[in-house]
Amino acid sequence: MKGYLFLAVAIVSEIFATSMLKASKSFTQLYPSIATIIGFGIAFYSLSLSLSLQQLKLGVAYAIWSGVGTAITAIVGVVVWKETASWLTVTGIVLIIAGVVVLNLKGAAH
Template sequence: MKYWLFLALATVAEVFATSALKASDGFTRLGPTLVVVIGYAIAFYFLSLSLKQIPLGIAYAVWAGLGIVLIAVIGWWLYDQKLDPAAMLGIALILAGVMVINLFSRSSGH
């Protein structure tokens, strides 16, 4: 279970780092740029720890899938970026795929 916690921490750190990319204004603002660099360092560290137990393909699918969903929500919430019905359907399918992996796959290392 701790490896899934590592993966969750990696995902949260990646979401913070990716969110700060927009605020960094092309790495011209120091504070957000530091959040990007530190966030990605933390994300990759915890992702590497999760890979001790969780298969690479599964870990990456969950990490990327949840990251996409969370970043889309943050973009909508913080930056007023619109999501049309096709985007919402695609995001729902990504989330469904992550859930299928975690609930039904024997490959997920549970």
């Protein structure tokens, strides 16, 4: 269970860091740049903790981390950064989530 807690922290930190990466404007803005570095540091450290507890398989943990992070980051882009969304965006997010679910089902079966 602790593995999933650290994985959740990794996902939230990665989403935060990615949003701050956009706000950093190519690392020309000091505070968003610092927040980006700290956020990614926390994300990778938390991901490593989730794996070192040996409760999560690498493929499953990475699929959840990258898939959920990508899907939520796309939603943040639309909501916070006013980026446009189309049916392709929605379809892509649904497919990412479906892929994560399938990998988790496969991982749980073994």
